[in-house]
Amino acid sequence: MTGDTQNFTHPSQTSDSQRGGEASADSAKEPESPHGAGLAPATVAVTSGRPDRVQGSPVNPPIVMSSTYVSQGVAAPGELMYTRMDTETWQPFEQAVADLEQAAVPGVVFGSGMAAIAAVFSFVPAGGKVVLPRHAYQVTLGFAQDLAERYDVRVEKVDVADTESTIAAFEGADLVLIESPTNPMLEVADLPALIDAAHSAGALVAVDNTFATPLLQRPLSMGADLVLHSATKYLAGHSDVVLGIVVSNSEHLVNTVRAYRTLHGSIAGPFEVWLALRGLRTLALRVRAAGENALELARRLEAHPKVAAVRFPGLPTDPGHERAAALMGGFGAIIGLEPVGGLEEADKVIAALNVWTPATSLGGVESTIERRRRFATESQTVPENLLRMSVGIEDVEDLWADLAGALDQL
Ligand SMILES: Cc1ncc(COP(=O)(O)O)c(C=O)c1O
Incomplete structure (x- = not known):
């Protein structure tokens, strides 16, 4: 084994205080966009994730096709070593989506939206509890069902349009995963109210923002801990790639999600990510x-x-x-x-x-x-x-x- 999984902590081993506490404190902060503070989202979509403006440098990031990097000894922080861990062709897209969601740290791209969702579900320990919309994307519901059968996870399905009954389901939840609007019934949730109540109940809150896109809704600014996308849809926008991404204001959560990706190998190909960034421009x-x-x-x-x-x-x-x-x-x-x-x-x-x-x-x-x-x-x-x-x-x-x-x- 290479050293790729060094320092890996599985999300389900992360302590409650690290998850609920640290995450909600983080997301309550006003996010500082590392790029384009003060720029309109349409401008951010065009300008973020570009190479530095150096005479003779390309306007678009290059696609680097290499599974490994020249490396010996202990890698310095941030040093590229092996493409399952990180590669420079992911980084501009991870930065651009984070900037659009006004996340404080770059996101984590995955080989599909479901891979991103699997990473988010990994915050639910065996025997834990997850709350999600009864009309969430059917494969998301199927994933939760699999957790119920294999890991004794309690799955509570709610009508997210009904704020009161949704909040009543939060007690004892480890994760609340919300879609708004839902797929396919287009119910709209009172996200700020649900996020607040879920935090009070000690749950981590993730929002699947695929339908809305960061141009129409920014759940991190409403206090969500994690936002995910099937980037297959609007972000890439041309029905030619399958990709997912997770963003957060919390460096700790992002590191945990990235470590999950490295361990599970649910990574995206460089060309697909490059295409998604190209799609994101429009x-x-x-x-x-x-x-x-x-x-x-x-x-x-x-x-x-x-x-x-x-x-x-x-x-x-x-x-x-x-x-x-x-x-x-x-x-x-x-x-x-x-x-x-x-x-x-x-x-x-x-x-x-x-x-x-x-x-x-x-x-x-x-x-x-x-x-x-x-x-x-x-x-x-x-x-x-x-x-x-x-x-x-x-x-x-x-x-x-x-x-x-x-x-x-x-
Ligand atoms: C709302 C939503 N989330 C997640 C997914 C899963 O994404 P992917 O198909 O990229 O794995 C889908 C796919 O249709 C979706 O509609």
Whole structure:
């Protein structure tokens, strides 16, 4: 074995005071962005993670394809040695996402969003307790179920839109993992209230910020200990890579997460991370364009006679609207659509589309649509006919014409 796992402390061996105490004290601090203090997020997305401005240096960071580095003896802190531990091609992306989330220290990139989630779940000890939304991403729920079966972890699923009953579930929790808006039901949580209450109960709080992106919601500024993303989605933005990332204000938590990555080997390829940074440069443009399209489509869908229900926090009629308007800088670009009829009618809508791509995943430049209950593992409280629509940046009239034509045939 190389010395890669030296100084490794498994998260579940971290003491309670190190976790809850230190983390919440850290996250209560006003975060100091190491880059771009005072710059608007759209500027940070473009400028962060660039090489130093030295005459003749490249404007973009290079991709370094090397599994190992020249090294002998005891490596100095920060010295690169072996690519499972760290590599310079990760660092600009880890810095840029941390800057966007206004985290005090660089993030930790992973080979997928699920790998990032696995690292976050590792803060739950065997026999511990985790609280998460009943409509969280179904594989996140599946991971928790696996912990329940193999490590006797208590899993409490809550309706995050209902603040009171969610807080009532926090007693004895080691980790509260929140999505807001949730996938796929788009419930909106009162994040500051939930984070405060979870800390009072002694739990660590992680927020999956994949749907909102750091441009619309910054959970660290609301006190969250950890923020994670499936960078596969909006951050990378082009449906061409699978990646995840965890950020935090706490150096201790970040070090623990990084040590987890080194031990588990859940690392990303340099080229994928480079592509994600390239995608990140246009995040503000994409999030704005997709959000405008989504709001327009949601309004039109609400008025369409072949639509039974539309879920979109941007609609004043949506139960999450007021909270999203108060807490978020926009409403995102995911719509939940229930056409009239049941699952057959919903499948018929998808089959008639030409511009929208039937596909899982979300957050790419292209509009995608999927009936979520096609997965037997999706929560049974998700309606069978619910179509999750990820609105892209195409011309809104083309998107509408395609969608209206597909609905009209019902
Ligand atoms: C909200 C959310 N979190 C996490 C994940 C997992 O990310 P990945 O597919 O990159 O592993 C997904 C994937 O769809 C997701 O939608």
